[in-house]
Amino acid sequence: MAGKRWILVIIILALGLSGCHSRVIDGQQVNKEDKIIIKFSHVVDENTPKGLAAIRFAQLISERSGGSIEVQVFPNSQLFKDGEEFEALSRGDVQMIAPATSKLTQLFPQWQVMDLPYFFDDLESVHQTMDGPLGKALLSQLEEKNMRGLAMWDSGFKHLTNNVHPIIKPSDFDGLSFRVMSPGILQAQFNKFGAEAVFLPFNDVYEALSKGKVDGQENTISNIYTQQFDQVQTYLTLSQHGFLGYAVIVNAEFWDQLPSQARELLEKTIVEVTEWERETAERLNEEQLEKIKKLNKISIYALTSQEKSTWKADFSSVYSKFEKEIGLEFLNEVRK
Structure with missing residues (x-):
């Protein structure tokens, strides 16, 4: 019955959105006269690394499938807010999402390893983790909730903004309020x-900052710039204290019902787009930081290497909390 429901969803989408003929999936190939519709929902701006990669993925799939597969991209929470996407994916309202890895921690606690402050030294260490056994193990956990992880994308290293005073040492956090995306x-x-x-939720952050509901937030430069957080915040600390990445996920039941030819095309293309997305993320974060500096709307302080080392040492209790919840053995495996 579940399989038939997904076939019906594809037929309805094809008739209602594309005007093409319906089809029955034979598990092997896609006819040019027919179309598979994949709704890709995410919550950030189109001009962010994730937003641009989603568009590129959609374009390449359209070209390479001869139009038989259509990826419809819905950015900026057009369909669902941050935090609503998992239920939407489960219901089949969308077929693909790319939530921040932090959002997955509420379902799979071990994903918290990606949020540990100063756990990653640079992008190379991030990608080694994402693409290695740990990343594959984390993605495999998604199958417990009828999800299939296809890739892990970059947003970049996070920094801090606030409206009260410069944050130079950890004690400067005292008394402030910060938006976070997950517990x-x-x-x-x-x-x-x-x-x-x-x-x-991400789409509520600008209003919360502008109206003083929270004093500050943590995010990558591309998100700070495209959401104009620098326009409603007074201080930016270039802390590079944590990494923000995304997991590209599809509904497993929908995925398994696709013809093998379609799955192969989607998999190969996502691998190519992932490499492009990571390069784009690094470039955009650098370029947009320079744009923020030129706008001169926010006071910027960059932590020194010594200050970052001090921060990391001061955050040791956060690691202890993780060890208690997840286990020291797991953390040591990740460190290797």
């Missing part, structure tokens, strides 16, 4: 130094 490690890293962690 757990992200909450602990702020609570450790006397700051309040406030959970808000």
